[in-house]
Amino acid sequence: MDRKKILFIPRWYPDRHDNMLGLFVQKHAMAVQSLHDVSVLYVTTDATMNPGAVVITENNFNGIHELHIYFGKYDSGFRNALSYWNCYKKGIGMILSRERKIDLTHVHILTRTAIPALWLKYTANIPYIITEHWSRYLPVNLAKGSFPGWWRRTVTRFVVSNAAAITTVTENLAKAMQDLGLKGKYHNTPNIADINDFRPLNNIQRDPKKLVHVSCFDEPAKNIKGIIDVIADLSKERTDFNLEIIGDGKDYIEVYEYALQTGLVGSRIFFTGLLTGKELSTHLADSDALVMFSNYENFPCTIVESMACGVPVISTAVGGITEHLQKEFGILIQAKNETMLKDAIISILDQPQQFNKEAMRKYAVTHFSMENSAQIFDTIYRKAIQKAG
Numbered sequence: 001m002d003r004k005k006i007l008f009i010p011r012w013y014p015d016r017h018d019n020m021l022g023l024f025v026q027k028h029a030m031a032v033q034s035l036h037d038v039s040v041l042y043v044t045t046d047a048t049m050n051p052g053a054v055v056i057t058e059n060n061f062n063g064i065h066e067l068h069i070y071f072g073k074y075d076s077g078f079r080n081a082l083s084y085w086n087c088y089k090k091g092i093g094m095i096l097s098r099e100r101k102i103d104l105t106h107v108h109i110l111t112r113t114a115i116p117a118l119w120l121k122y123t124a125n126i127p128y129i130i131t132e133h134w135s136r137y138l139p140v141n142l143a144k145g146s147f148p149g150w151w152r153r154t155v156t157r158f159v160v161s162n163a164a165a166i167t168t169v170t171e172n173l174a175k176a177m178q179d180l181g182l183k184g185k186y187h188n189t190p191n192i193a194d195i196n197d198f199r200p201l202n203n204i205q206r207d208p209k210k211l212v213h214v215s216c217f218d219e220p221a222k223n224i225k226g227i228i229d230v231i232a233d234l235s236k237e238r239t240d241f242n243l244e245i246i247g248d249g250k251d252y253i254e255v256y257e258y259a260l261q262t263g264l265v266g267s268r269i270f271f272t273g274l275l276t277g278k279e280l281s282t283h284l285a286d287s288d289a290l291v292m293f294s295n296y297e298n299f300p301c302t303i304v305e306s307m308a309c310g311v312p313v314i315s316t317a318v319g320g321i322t323e324h325l326q327k328e329f330g331i332l333i334q335a336k337n338e339t340m341l342k343d344a345i346i347s348i349l350d351q352p353q354q355f356n357k358e359a360m361r362k363y364a365v366t367h368f369s370m371e372n373s374a375q376i377f378d379t380i381y382r383k384a385i386q387k388a389g
Contacts (some may be wrong), residue, residue, distance in 0.1 A: 164384030170320020217249030310357030
């Protein structure tokens, strides 16, 4: 079938300051690239630049044309909005000069990213779809003012209603959005794992056993300190396990210093820093369980990758995690309940045979592979393009 020209416009995307930001969007682009020609237009502010300054970079990542536009932020919200708009228009012009046309715009993470897509729809009859990853619509975050203001909500409702389709990584997120009046044609498109990289190791008996936690060190969401507290408590009773904490992020130093107070860093608790690709998959596959203790989530890629490796998961029953984490794949617990977390760790340490590694792997391949995601988006794209044409 003919390859379409797809333009991704994400709010988050790996950039020169954070190569983990919006990595899940890049994985979606990689999946789509197998069937279509993908360009990515990513516009963002840069705190290191003077107000009004603009830097444009272009890159080819695995066949994906990435156009990054950075600009120095103003103190004025209006001037920043104008800068975003000017950068988006310039970027679209550059992509049209290169690709000759755009068949469909794929917006990732609302709301401002949908404005240029809406403009393309009404000026050039180019349809757009939206993929939402953000947990700001969930009740636990709404209570903290995550989606404020009549104007923001009105604009968001308008761009959602004009989209050819809206996809979310969980049914839970779709319901939360619709409960806020964001009505449209919803589809579920789970996060993606690179099934070829993340795969089980042969049966290995580890002594001591290894627990891993992988995250972006966003402490209010991930509650890594809660995991550390439980590990410190359990270490008083048994010494047949270690915890490896993988990742980097804004709260890394705070969490690391908190762990130092336990006296277990370097003996029971180990920090690896940021790991990606094959290095991450090796560490994850060579473990006995993934431990997540989040206060809120959608459906993190880490759980997808763990399941692809056949590694059981301990996770709080928040967001869309319950949609995929079946009993034979891991243990669900209540958020903030350290007693339940401790009991779950003990259960996995003492009875690892209760989980089905082969079934976990098969489920991940069926639901979370790039091939599966590509086919889902291909169907949505072609239907939207046909209807617009």
